[in-house]
Amino acid sequence: MDFHGFAEHALELRLSTTSSVAENTTNPIKKPSPSSDHCLEPSLTLALSGDSCGGSSFSIASAKREREVPSEESERGGENTSGEEDEDGGVNGKKKLRLTKAQSGLLEEAFKLHTTLNPKQKQELARDLKLRPRQVEVWFQNRRARTKLKQTEVDCEYLKRCCKTLTDENQRLRQEVQELKAQKVSPALYMQLPTTTLTVCPSCEQIGDTKSATSKNPCTKKPSFLTPSLVHRQLVDN
DNA sequence: TTTGTCAAGAGGTGGG
DNA sequence: CCCACCTCTTGACAAA
Secondary structure (H helix, E strand, O other): OOHHHHHHHHHHHHOOOOOOOOOOOOOOOOOOOOOOOOOOOOOOOOOOOOOOOHHHOOOOOOOOOOOOOOOOEEEOOOOOOHHHHHHHHHHOOOOOOOOOHHHHHHHHHHHHHOOOHHHHHHHHHHHHHHOOHHHHHHHHHHHHHHHHHHHHHHHHHHHHHHHHHHHHHHHHHHHHHHHHHHOOOOOHHHHHOHHHOOOOOOOOOOOHHHHOOOOOOOOOOOOOOOHHHHHHHHHHHH
């Protein structure tokens, strides 16, 4: 994909709208990672904010990080200044870089296409945005993190609803038990029921059908599922 | 002043 | 070992 041509196109689109660019939850991270497998069983982690080691944040930038393309002033004027540019002025007061709407928009469009970038795409995007590749890389990292966080919140809400449903069902069943007890169905009587009513195949642990009992399924007894209402009826019959 | 957002640094991890 | 990525964290900044 030619990011360069795409970049120019997307840039125009973004400039023509004021919609928020931050909330894109339609692009889950496709590339699985050991800690991001939460589609079916979302996990939540709470992290304590431990002793800050952020003092090193202002130390020398990692030598590994590339600085091929120096960041330029954006069309927003002095608002968009890179921290590295302080080196030019010799002032070490760290100025936070704020991407312009056009830059953010273009990055969002790129993210919709690919949640990760290969080196070539990164270079092209950085060139189009007049940013350093490292800045594009960081933006994608943070964007993936935001997407994942959003998904975690969605999963959390889903689990809350599940919990509520189960709680309600639990409550309903307890209520049913109470009603049965009120009808003098004692646990002792409960235990005196014919054993066949409680049978579950010990080998396959399934409730089978007598007619379908074969060599594959040696179950010969016809079990029945025991519900509180069934218990009550059988006791009445007895 | 408080709070939320976001760019960026640091450290850990896994694959090649 | 290098690289790309993830996670946690910090601090700048804007808005409430």
